[in-house]
Amino acid sequence: MSDPAALAFSEVFFTHGGDAPRIRNCSFEVPEGSITAILGPNGAGKTTLLHLALGWLQPDGGRISLFGRDLDAFTPRQRGTTQSLLPQKEPTGFEFTVLEYVLLGRAPHLKPLAAPGERDIRIATNALSRTTILPLEYQSISRLSGGETQLLLLARSLTQEPKLLLLDEPMNHLDLRHRKGMLELLLDWRAAGKTSVLTTHNPETAAALADHLILVFPGGGMVCGAFAELFTGEHLSALYGLPIRTFDHDGRCYVDY
């Protein structure tokens, strides 16, 4: 028998309030050490899938498991050291410095009354240098730009040292150079044998990274499979409801619409 999947949904149903189910009979597996992209139009429920995987939203039916273990069986602390989420947006109130904020990612690793020590600070500064914002270490987070805030949240996610990284629209607010940096970081992450699941509304982000795709259709339908199988004009046209062609150039996939 093969290793258990990093993340597995089996026949998951989810209803937001009393409406028709947002997610219907959803089953997929994310193998360990892969990159999976969740593609779909705005409002189809991509973020909802990530929140279900995180455990923040509870499914109305079906099972979700992490590394072969039921998500409900995890303690908050185990959950926080196994997976982390890069959120799409996050409200911040007080004027923490960048380093102080990133150190909050150590919370699931520390005892209730402990404060972060030297080792935690080393892990946090490592994450800051990987996301290129180490020079901002002592700046107040309220003075960061949108892109810098995105990198700050990514650094905090890395500081959690998870095995599974969930990323909600990781390319948001990033300029071209930082997008490139994000791609490289995620490819390094895979090379280190770790897993990531990301949502994106941009098929080209998926094309640059993903081994697997989950296509989320408006209304809760879903198709999952290997990248090459699903990244076709036919599937994407159906997904976005407009004619789309895909083509290869220098070994990379692009879309035309």
Add this chain to the structure above:
Amino acid sequence: MTLLSVVLVAAIVVALLLGRYPKPGFTAPRTLFSDPLAGQIFFRLRMPRVLLSVLLGMTLATSGAVFQLMFSNPLVEPGFLGVTQGAAFGAVLAILLFAGSLAAIQVSAALCGILGLGLAYLLARKIRFGGWILRLILAGLAVSALFTAGIGIFKYAADPLTQLPEITFWLLGGLSHISWGELLWVFPVACIGLSLMLLFRWRVNLLTLSDETAFALGTAPQRVRLVLIVAATLSVAAVISVSGIVLWLGLIVPHLARRIFGADGRYSLPGSLLIGGSFGLVCDTLARMLLPGEIPLGIMSSLLGAILFAVILTRRGFRQ
């Protein structure tokens, strides 16, 4: 931080030697032994009062800092969960019923302060919309308004010659009647509360995050939040039951501490503790020194606090 501790200790020593007997101003240490009355005043009145003013400032400021971080709201003050108005209601009730027995007023204030928190908590659980934080704030407002209305009725019904002045003085706050007896029971309660808050000084940062973010970080904020609310409220109820209402201190000192030390609770909580202690001491010393009569402490703290607040807000950050 070290500097602040030194300042606080020095201020305590100076304040102990300041008084209006035998003459207004500085009391030479020698007089304490030569003049038995001066010695009595020093040990039985001034010393507990000075220590309590420090404790009062520390408790209000640290609880204020914890509440502001926890509720992600810099306008919150430590008594807003129904505690301050509850305590005031209890004190006024006791003034009317027990004709000014000091012990009765204090016990009644402490109990009603805690009752205020309990009511706010129960109401927050019943409110049907909004996140937990918003519900607590709304419930605190409602309970405070309820008690304020009750105080209004009592003031209206009180005897304007005997009871009303006493009520007014209590509501303005003051430490003029403090003896070792009060310190003896306020000190342990406040110390336990303060220690708990300081022990959680890093974790309290996590409570500034939205529930969703805290969840993603693998923390369960509810328990820490409850511990801190209870610790802060009990210690605040204990000190204001003997001091009366002292506003502004718990609102402003945390702002000042965050300006100097940054938002991180590892520094802003001990900072609030030390600045609060000094601020409480300065206010109370001025309150008893400036005029032959006593200036109510609440007026002094509002006056100094408002000036300080205006200065902080019009300056750029002290940091870096």
